[in-house]
Amino acid sequence: MSQEMTGSEIVLRALVDQGVDTIFGYPGGAVLPIYDALHKQNSIRHILVRQEGGAVHAAEGYARSTGKVGVVLVTSGPGATNAVTGLTDALMDSVPVICLTGQVPTHLIGNDAFQEADTTGITRPCTKHNYLVKDIAGLAQTVHEAFYVARSGRPGPVVIDLPKDILQGPGTYTPPSVNGHRSYRPRKKGDIDQIEKAAAAMAQAERPLFYCGGGVVNAGPKASHLLTELVKLTGFPCTLTLMGLGALPASSKQFLGMVGMHGTYESNLAMHHCDLMINVGARFDDRVTGKLDEFAPHSTKIHVDIDPSSINKNVRADIPVIGDAAHVLEDLTKVWKARQYRADRKKLDAWWAQIDEWRARDCLKYKASDTLIKPQYALERLRELTRGRDDLFVTTEVGQHQMWAAQFLPFEKPNHWMTSGGLGTMGYGLPAAMGVQVAHPDALVIDVAGEASVLMNIQEMSTVAQYRLPVKIFILNNEYMGMVRQWQELLHGGRYSESYMASLPDFVKLAESFGAVGLRAEKPAEVDGVIEEMIAVDKPVIADILVDKAENCFPMIPSGAAHHKMLLGPDDQAAEPISEEGMVLV
């Protein structure tokens, strides 16, 4: 069954058939035909952002909070180049996003036409795949294929570049076909022999540790459920990466907290001393491993990943399993049960006793103050005043506040925590919160922000206002690019080169100018009131929390150091000065 329509209509029809009801975009000359077609239909809601970068982050927030593909529509040239940061962000964090970009008409491509850019050339290294549609006959199938590529295997962003003549030309629509892709066939089921080996290693382990990441979240809620069950069944401790938070309920006694540079003491020491590491859907990122040649030196490593290129990239896996986290966890659980494996209780108890000793260090403690709002205190209060709400979604910007949020806010479920992990994109949180709120209109969506990051996409306040999205922007305002300042203090002799945020706006007035509510807390005693009002108000809110300017984020593994050399607080001196090698790391 097929019918003739314009290219723009074909694109929209394909989106609808792919289950799309929302797109984030910004019009321009090359995409006017699509905007015209949008105007004539009611199936797809368009959210007009204020800069294309915001559209991609919004789509990321939408995708990560729903498990669906986020869709972006931008014009040619600057529209496409503005989307590049978001696309790279989505690539690094494996977020399924489709980005439709306008392009100059086919006959003008290569002529340096107005608003022309080599979009497929520019986005090739920052997308999972991209297409330039040069023939309307393949348009519908290209859109369908793009969705398949974006959401299957290790998800990622896909660009479809659409010349204006293709959008205007007549063509025929074809519905999605059931046939798989001719060359792209990601593997879902893990090799059962490898899974048997993994289970046997788990049964023999004395100091086992689950180390899980965003791959579990990406594999859907079922994977998180299976992980939770398996962790319970085995009695093993489990740590999560920044991207994996929520894959195991934070309230689980077996959860050790986040791992990595600003992870907990118990997580990082457990990583260092374990004899079996069961990595599911994490990629041995440098923020996690620290110094590679001293990383978990006594451990056998099981590595489950859907992307074969993640295996043996940074750390050699002893038992690699290529497959989707949900499938592999399911099979692993089956094997564990069928073989009636169980952990050696005595040895596991000894391991837990050791972990409890590390836990007793209480690595997240900080010096409380009656006069200054400690950022940790503000987040603790946010945690307590939102406790028990299962409609809470948190996004963050990038920096100290992000790490504190990861340390202090508990996530019981996957898909409720949206942060820029791989790329570390300042300005991610506000537009991402927008995308989350669009997908979950009645939920409580909070962007935990820094005053520097939030300014990077502050224009999106206008979008928030237009669509009456009641997002809450909770700014831990220390008047510095806090993480930059922290590194300058620890690594560059306290020379705070260009990290002071002079001439900040009055965030309360800024909020009011967009029709939002502005609140401010200057003393610890005011924090609760501000948070309560922020939650109670059915409007967008900027809560400007003026925090201690000098506070640093601990624990911290100094760059280039191994896990067991972490610093617990300001009084804890590094055992040895940061090496030359460490200094060059970011």
Added chain:
Amino acid sequence: MTERHVIAVLVDNEPGVLARVIGLFSGRGYNIESLTVSEVDAEAGLSRINVVTIGTPMIIEQIKNQLDRLVPVHSVHDLTEEGPHVETELALLKVAGQGDKRVEALRIADIFGAKVDDTTLESFIFRLDGQSEKIGRFIELMKPLGLVEVARTGAVAISRGKEGV
């Protein structure tokens, strides 16, 4: 501990596929010793990229996995690892000279089995195929005899035996 590997990659013959492969190598800092590409099955729309690369075993494994996850890539074959294979390269050399040097150039070309594809009174164009290393030796010998210009295709390779990739 670096190794030289010959890798064959079957890809959809579509615009941008070569750029994807080359961009992967440059973006991730992998080495390319040589790279050739040509359509090998017009009906199926398949091209074959033959790439010779150098790296540690871990890097070689990464290269193969990274290539394999590109959407238009059908299959990746590490011929060096998969077993015995035949590898060859084609080179054209322009050698100019007169007198003894010209005679010597012709004599060595004969020893190497190079063909003379064109000649003028003052120059030859030699065509030589074979192992890259042999072509390298021939080029070295031609240098003092008036070597003007070299064009090389880079290595192509195919596995031995009746099985195809």
